[in-house]
Amino acid sequence: xxxxxxxKCSSKKATTLQTVRMPRSNVLDRVQSFLPQMAHANDELRRxxxxxxxxxxxxxNLDSATEKVIEM
Numbered sequence: 001x002x003x004x005x006x007x008k009c010s011s012k013k014a015t016t017l018q019t020v021r022m023p024r025s026n027v028l029d030r031v032q033s034f035l036p037q038m039a040h041a042n043d044e045l046r047r048x049x050x051x052x053x054x055x056x057x058x059x060x061n062l063d064s065a066t067e068k069v070i071e072m
Contacts, residue, residue, distance in 0.1 A: 045057075055061050062069060 052066055
């Protein structure tokens with residue numbers, strides 16, 4: 001076994017680190033497809049906030065119609 005990373009280089013061996021290309025992850029594709037959906041939802045929320053009363057968007061305001069609430 002060869003230690004490739006060391007705080008002190010005690011011996012001058014001809015070892016080199018190799019960089020390899022990793023396969024593309026689908027996480028990046030999923031994020032890229034999700035961001036436009038999030039932007040659209042934000043735009044829609046902004047439009048609704050112009051006309052609707054502010055208490056509808058207050059997450060701290062619970063009305064009697066709300067059945068289940070998870071508090072954190």
